Amino acid sequence: MVVLVVVVVVVVVVVVVVVVVVVVVVVVVVVVVVVVVVVVVVVVVVAAVVVVVVVIQDQGLQNKYFVRKILQTETDSKCRI
Numbered sequence: 001m002v003v004l005v006v007v008v009v010v011v012v013v014v015v016v017v018v019v020v021v022v023v024v025v026v027v028v029v030v031v032v033v034v035v036v037v038v039v040v041v042v043v044v045v046v047a048a049v050v051v052v053v054v055v056i057q058d059q060g061l062q063n064k065y066f067v068r069k070i071l072q073t074e075t076d077s078k079c080r081i
Helices: 002-072
Strands: none
16 A cells, blocks of 8 residues: 555656646747747847938938039029029
């Protein structure tokens, strides 16, 4: 009878340990997945911001080019008021 009780206790302890290990592994996997998703989102947002900044700078350079071109164009000397 005592041997049976000891065997049952050992089996219960082993099952509890296995369940705890499985739960810990699942939690670690979930945390890793969340961290990876957050990193991917941050990388995508940073890339989008960089693209917007580059487009804005390019537009500004084009505007400056056309302003300089207009200001450097000689006026037609044949114009009369």
